[in-house]
Amino acid sequence: xxxxxxxxxxxxxxxxxxxxxxxxxxxxxxxxxxxxxxxxxxxxxxxxxxxxxxxxxxxxxxxxxxxxxxxxxxxxxxxxxxxxxxxxxxxxxxxxxxxxxxxxxxxxxxxxxxxxxxxxxxxxxxxxxxxxxxxxxxxxxxxxxxxxxxxxxxxxxxxxxxxxxxxxxxxxxxxxxxxxxxxxxxxxxxxxxxxxxxxxxxxxxxxxxxxxxxxxxxxxxxxxxxxxxxxxxxxxxxxxxxxxxxxxxxxxxxxxxxxxxxxxxxxxxxxxxxxxxxxxxxxxxxxxxxxxxxxxxxxxxxxxxxxxxxxxxxxxxxxxxxxxxxxxx
Amino acid sequence: xxxxxxxxxxxxxxxxxxxxxxxxxxxxxxxxxxxxxxxxxxxxxxxxxxxxxxxxxxxxxxxxxxxxxxxxxxxxxxxxxxxxxxxxxxxxxxxxxxxxxxxxxxxxxxxxxxxxxxxxxxxxxxxxxxxxxxxxxxxxxxxxxxxxxxxxxxxxxxxxxxxxxxxxxxxxxxxxxxxxxxxxxxxxxxxxxxxxxxxxxxxxxxxxxxxxxxxxxxxxxxxxxxxxxxxxxxxxxxxxxxxxxxxxxxxxxxxxxxxxxxxxxxxxxxxxxxxxxxxxxxxxxxxxxxxxxxxxxxxxxxxxxxxxxxxxxxxxxxxxxxxxxxxxx
DNA sequence: CTGAAAGCGCTTACAG
DNA sequence: CTGAAAGCGCTTACAG
Numbered sequence: 153x154x155x156x157x158x159x160x161x162x163x164x165x166x167x168x169x170x171x172x173x174x175x176x177x178x179x180x181x182x183x184x185x186x187x188x189x190x191x192x193x194x195x196x197x198x199x200x201x202x203x204x205x206x207x208x209x210x211x212x213x214x215x216x217x218x219x220x221x222x223x224x225x226x227x228x229x230x231x232x233x234x235x236x237x238x239x240x241x242x243x244x245x246x247x248x249x250x251x252x253x254x255x256x257x258x259x260x261x262x263x264x265x266x267x268x269x270x271x272x273x274x275x276x277x278x279x280x281x282x283x284x285x286x287x288x289x290x291x292x293x294x295x296x297x298x299x300x301x302x303x304x305x306x307x308x309x310x311x312x313x314x315x316x317x318x319x320x321x322x323x324x325x326x327x328x329x330x331x332x333x334x335x336x337x338x339x340x341x342x343x344x345x346x347x348x349x350x351x352x353x354x355x356x357x358x359x360x361x362x363x364x365x366x367x368x369x370x371x372x373x374x375x376x377x378x379x380x381x382x383x384x385x386x387x388x389x390x391x392x393x394x395x396x397x398x399x400x401x402x403x404x405x406x407x408x409x410x411x412x413x414x415x416x417x418x419x420x421x422x423x424x425x426x427x428x429x430x431x432x433x434x435x436x437x438x439x440x441x442x443x444x445x446x447x448x449x450x451x452x453x454x455x456x457x458x459x460x461x462x463x464x465x466x467x468x469x470x471x472x473x474x475x476x477x478x479x480x481x
Numbered sequence: 482x483x484x485x486x487x488x489x490x491x492x493x494x495x496x497x498x499x500x501x502x503x504x505x506x507x508x509x510x511x512x513x514x515x516x517x518x519x520x521x522x523x524x525x526x527x528x529x530x531x532x533x534x535x536x537x538x539x540x541x542x543x544x545x546x547x548x549x550x551x552x553x554x555x556x557x558x559x560x561x562x563x564x565x566x567x568x569x570x571x572x573x574x575x576x577x578x579x580x581x582x583x584x585x586x587x588x589x590x591x592x593x594x595x596x597x598x599x600x601x602x603x604x605x606x607x608x609x610x611x612x613x614x615x616x617x618x619x620x621x622x623x624x625x626x627x628x629x630x631x632x633x634x635x636x637x638x639x640x641x642x643x644x645x646x647x648x649x650x651x652x653x654x655x656x657x658x659x660x661x662x663x664x665x666x667x668x669x670x671x672x673x674x675x676x677x678x679x680x681x682x683x684x685x686x687x688x689x690x691x692x693x694x695x696x697x698x699x700x701x702x703x704x705x706x707x708x709x710x711x712x713x714x715x716x717x718x719x720x721x722x723x724x725x726x727x728x729x730x731x732x733x734x735x736x737x738x739x740x741x742x743x744x745x746x747x748x749x750x751x752x753x754x755x756x757x758x759x760x761x762x763x764x765x766x767x768x769x770x771x772x773x774x775x776x777x778x779x780x781x782x783x784x785x786x787x788x789x790x791x792x793x794x795x796x797x798x799x800x801x802x803x804x805x806x807x808x809x810x
Numbered sequence: 811c812t813g814a815a816a817g818c819g820c821t822t823a824c825a826g
Numbered sequence: 827c828t829g830a831a832a833g834c835g836c837t838t839a840c841a842g
Contacts, residue, residue, distance in 0.1 A: 164827040179827045198594045202535050203819035206834045221563055222556035231551040234577050246564050246575050265527045434763050484835055495813040508811045532835035535818045
């Protein structure tokens, strides 16, 4: 592959001059410029970003750490990031922990070794070693989905979202409202959404039977299983159930249908996340639309700010959500 | 950030020696090694991949060009790629054309300028300038989804897949089978699947009314619209319809239901792609499972072969598909 | 077992 | 307007 040296020789100028025409910087006579451009055209010369970034200390690449690569959440997030980053000439270097938390630290180091200009972490479970690693990283950084103190964060108000949904269900006339959550180590989805549910129930003076609160994992089967547990072991059957993800809700719906009950007549169901599935399943699922694409755009914006030199101790950007009324309630 | 020079000074050895211990190459006394490791630990030194790859000409990154970033197809493909690439220590640099064909060439150059060790192109529409660009690239390269002569390709037998589905529908007793396709410029999805449909109909001595063959784009609304056109303008109504993607099929289902007809009693529907939606929609959609994840794994394998020095003129890897029988037929 | 030196392909003060 | 030279942070023959 051609290098700047060859171009310089062919065009009978110095490497300095070639560099100037490539980067459109400094003075170059029309004459010289023309010759250089000509040679570049002929040879199909493409400058090495690698060598360039070794000098300039900028790579124009942003590292992204994802917990799972092929989920709707991840792909919408990446879409949002790409939307604003691509315009500014940044490339995305993708990294996938596959839910193995130790890999987050590994990838943080890897991204640093590649001199990315910034990092976006789509976080699930936060622990101290991770926080320590981030703090000593010294690279523009934005977390998404979970709050980490002292950093730039793009978040949803998970607690309030959960409350809003419960209140909505209550307003629709339901009183026995059950809940399918996930591990509370996941502070946003596990802890906060559960807390929102519990507090909203209390504020509405509604009782919660123990068996109404189930804990699953992030898939459809788990929702099915939780619903079954609930129906098998509850003294009073719930008349509505709120799940913290659409997949869990859809699993619950499957069980309810199989049990010969109807939705929402016998049991109403609500999800969270506005997955594509929620729209096409029947009955269509009432859910909460957390715009992950907007999260991506916001996160990219915050990152760009930092890259351009803005300094702050902590910055929190809350992204709005929207309740989508459909026919499952 | 610390550099190899500082580590060398602190450990009282040469940069050469530090490099040896980092890369576990050549002879280093236990003594020296220990000192170096110690200093690395203390300083949190992370070697610059950038500088390294400038010397070694290897970056350990693979560029991926996607037509759309947040589709099931793309995310499954990337999952498959990541599955094998990550093990070998490769990172993925993602690039998204957003269906703008000119961007493919732009990104090809960009990836070259970043000295990626290989490129995977998820292609849609192939034209000569693109082929020319690829040929002068001189980087390990694999195309996915479309055949390009002279390259490594990972493909499905779209023609046969389409035929298989038609034959399946015929065996179920349907004779008036309609078709919803896409632009034939997309050779795999547009041209070959249509050709398979047409030929299978002919081989079964079944007539095809003009209005039964509709052309849409890749979304649900388009499927709805095509189905409406078909119903509005056909003399004899079809008793079954095959769509080249699940989304088109689901759109068609929506129209059929809205028209007060039942699936499959009045009109049977088949899709292609085994999207997650197809499983949960009702009735569940009979479709073809093209395993994109396997395509990803195969493509990564072919790329690795090339990176490791294997040379061939052309190599085609066909990935199997599977017909999923459900209740829409 | 160890290190001095050259070189990877760029950019950037600096001097002219 | 132009170019010689230093330097970015590594690796790698080569010599010892």
